[in-house]
Amino acid sequence: MSEFRTVARLEEIPDNGLHPVELDGVSIVLASSEGEVLALRDQCSHEEFPLSDGELVNGQVECILHGARFDLRTGAAKALPAVRPVKTYECRVVDGEIQVRL
């Protein structure tokens, strides 16, 4: 299993906002929601559009291309046209650093 690695500092993410990062060539979107930071693959499962260009709505990330929504914790598709989940990653905050494990 891979290690947790720092991908950003907490202050880089707007409150209730999204922030794209990359780790080992994997595009990841960090989501700040209700004081927590969560990490998902930065690629909509509908047509591979970056979710980091979307927005947070009620604990879900919404893809701006066609409106699909995904649960931040599970990556489950919550609104059409997406039907497949997006991958989620373990994420933690240590001394103001956001760390993700692939």
Ligand code: FES
């Ligand atoms: S590419 Fe995201 S909803 Fe179509």
